Amino acid sequence: MSSTRRDFLIKSAQAAALAVTGGLVWAYLLKQQANAAAYAIRPPGARMADDFNARCIKCGQCVRACPFDTLRLAHSAETIPIGTPYFVPRDIPCYMCEDIPCMNACPTGALDPGLEDIADARMGQAVIDIENCLSWQGLRCEICHRECPLTDKAITVEHHPRRISRHAMFVPLVHSDACTGCGICEKACPTEVAAIRVVQPELVRGRIGEHYRLGWKNAAGITEDFDAGRAKAGSPAAPTGLDYLNEGEP
């Protein structure tokens, strides 16, 4: 993309943003767009939605700094707040520059300068549609695994018996503790519509309960010299369960 055209696009997006700027209208629009913003894949270091929206002045510095033309500013027709930066991995992913030029260009800290290593960026989260992933059908593809800049960390391959023939399947798995959401996998995916996509993690990621640890990952062993003295249990003021016990038939 020529720098002239890029400047033009930036300016037109800014113009659209300015056109609706004005007191309550702007605030209203931000509210409306807050939900839609969850779908946007933001540049590296972007803060959480509200914080990001409050800090981003839609200046376009990050877009200018991106050497790969990955980043764009949202237009009015798009479902994310007008003028804010985002990218579409299937078109151009983030190539994970070591010096993080977009973040360094940001004048307001909407892209947090605390991000020191691009591998710690969390732009989004890759997820696999296992029904349409060729490797999950048993085909020897695994392009995502091989193309991943953090291969064997963010994407690993497991070998599962195929059962219907004497072949193993090479099944790719994404690991959220390493995936930056750069989208190189989505770009590279050979299916007609990508079977691996980057989405905002909160759209897809669950969380194990706080009451549980994975035994083979959590290293804590039996506590020697347990201190039972710290355990104090008080009696609750009112007896519980009486409503159930005293009312109605069993």
Add this chain to the structure above:
Amino acid sequence: MELTRRNFLKSSVAASAAAAVGVPVSKSSIAQAAEAEKDWQWDKSVCRFCGTGCGIMVATKDGRIMATKGDPDAPVNRGLNCIKGYFNGKIMYGKDRLTQPLMRMKDGRFHKEGKFHPVTWEQAFDEMAVRFKKTYGELGPHGVAIFGSGQYTIPEGYVSAKLMKAGFRSNNIDPNARHCMASAVVAFIQTFGIDEPAGTYDDIEHTDTVVTWGANMAECHPILWARVSDRRLSSDNTRIVNLTTYGNQSSDIADAEIVFKPGTDLAIMNYLAREAIARDAVNHEFVDKHCVFATGPYDIGYGMRPTDEYAFEAEKDIQAKELEVTLDKYEAIAQRKEPGTRVKQNNTAAPVKHWQISFDDFKKGLDPYTLDFVAELSKGDPDETLESHKKKLEQLADLYLEKDRKVVTFWTMGFNQHYRGSWVNEQAYMLHLLLGKQSMPGNGAFSLTGQPSACGTAREVGTFAHRLPADMVVGNPKHRERAEKIWKLPPNTLNPKTGSHITKIMRDLEDGSVKWAWVQVNNPFQATANANHWITAARKQDNFLVVSEAYPTVSAKVADLILPTAMIFEKWGLYGNAERRTQGWREQVPPPGEAMGDVWQGLEFAKRFRLKEVWGEQPLPGLKAEGFEDGSLPDVLAAAAKMGYSPEDTLYDVLFATPENRKVAWPDAAVAKGHGNHIAERLGDGWFPEKALFNEYRVFGLDYHHDLADFDTYMRDDVRGLKWPVIDGKETEWRFNEEYDPYVPKGAGFAFYGKALKATPTGDLDGVTSAEKKPLPDKAKIFFRPYAAPPEQPDDNYDLWLATGRVLEHWHTGTMTRRVPELHRAVPTAQLYMHPEDAKARGLKRNDVAWIESRRGRIKAVVETQGRNRTPRGYTFLPFFDEGVFANKVCIDMTCPMSKETDFKKAAVKVYKV
């Protein structure tokens, strides 16, 4: 950033909440997360739920469970848990946890019609003892009863059993485990002379073939099923066959699913045995050396009451079959009789009697069970062709009979909860023994258990109406004598008359022969079939029902007195799982409020009885035993005095806090390692009850085929349970096999050394021909058992089968798991699984609410026509965890007449629109 993101995510779930939304993390929040877990204290423990017996680790802080994890060092589960196990840390924190004793009161006093009000423990025990003594005086030792449990810790079961049998001289203690694996026990005792499986879970990794019969392991033993699945995936030659009455999750990885008609498993087993003989697959060397053949009477009834006096009108037609049945076509052929023959059930009083027969007789018994006959009888899916079913049965035979193919047969409630549960269990051994595929790595018939300590406590401690510890029984004078010696009781203190099994205790409450009962660690008023009868009985004017509970349950609701009870991690305990593995844990947190452990409740109650109140002469209607006067237990106070006991001594001092046990001191720093013991501390007399009582109990099994290690060993950091017999500190993998089991004499190869029933009369298929008892030392019995038809089957009115059972997400009656919000959200209610065409024919569709009506009652549930269970036309499945649905109001309380275990799988119902 000093910590990598990976490390950070491991260090804290709280912080990973922030990480999940893409915020670059600050050093300070990392430090906070690490700080939060720094003072967590971890210890080993055991999962609260099923019989698999997974090891877990528990983290506590300030008297609260912070987290749990699967124990990576536990051989059973290697760090994994199922979704119930995942929630061990939450089961104790339901909002309606009971924390104070509650009694029905009016005007400040106990009143049967009163509402529940909080009382002190002192008031609770006072009323409990007054009511007990009134009933005991009026009806004698068998007028009181305890509903026990397969979820008791070993010390809990031991306290209750000893208090009842040695103290109150009553055998009316029976566990919910009766509903779970009593049929398995009868078959073990009759076949091998000793209870519990020969094999271990390691059979899974050694075998080539897993055949499940009436066991949906995928949901009911999830972690074991993960091992079975891994075996299937990692070995091409391995095969899995799921025999079931409806398609379920265990079929998903199976190579074949065989859907059979309820009750016809008996016929399929005989077809397989017949094929073994026909195809010359019998291992004659093994059979000749280690086995004999046997059979017993067929006319043994169905464990129903012999009278219809208490039956609802609609129940009477089925109840009448307890006295006489008319043989249908298949049953007649299977039993070599004419169809339409009326058979009086003459052996309902002695269904367990049996005698040795010849191999030729055995063969003759099997003769009718041809492929054609069995296929036609057993086909369970009306939409499957006979040819397809036949082909599957042949393939099943191929797998079992293939000479060098190793086979493990697993079963659970489909076999055990069966009107001929003991027979069908015995048939599994019949098949494996015939083939010589038993008691060796990867080869064996393996009875799985449902509850976490059905083996360790209910069976091994003997909390049954007929049992004593270490497989001894109250009816055997030598066993009583040995128990009296170990327990330091005067001769004939122990009562020789078998007490009431758990369903009979319910019937006893209904007919007034029991008037005081104590429910411990179970919820029998929801879990017992034909529940409408028992709920009414509980509220009868002169019954007094005590329920020890952690939460308000159906049983608590019908009680007169509720005792708030400590839960698993709030006390010291040991469980024994299905592979003979005994595992122990320490108290991790104190119980909430006034809640106290069951051990303490038993010991405190024992303090309220003096020997003179229980060891004098006691009426025992119906007692007839050698050495005893008819109808009464003797006064043993004089003999007790000679042993140094005073009539004023309490049962607490004589049975529990004995001089020996008081030497086992609390605190015990070496074992406790800083952990508390709310029971020892509340007793305050310086002894360590769980340890003292476990080590006392252990004596029963030493050099008696049931050797356990001592208490301290099970608590060691480097021990994750041990499989008994534990001899010279070493556990035993495959019993009865010389290579692994030190009890087998050198050179024998195999020895089925169990001591019970090791001499029998001889006869033929029709009866005894010589009453002289022929010994069969070290041998197993191969039983011929015929097909018998279920007494209640779908008819024009009640036109569908109904089975009840579990789902993975909930444990039994849901007392604990329904208080875990996540599990409740996942499976909030019990749905009626039925075939879409059956639903359509009744004007029902998925998610409609339907009435389910049987001869015994009517309930409502939501209809499900798809999903995890795929029932054939004519068949329905309804889980029992949900008290709002209350499946047991429609289930029938018939039992296997030998084991007295209820058949929860074969009720006839009609289903219609609300």
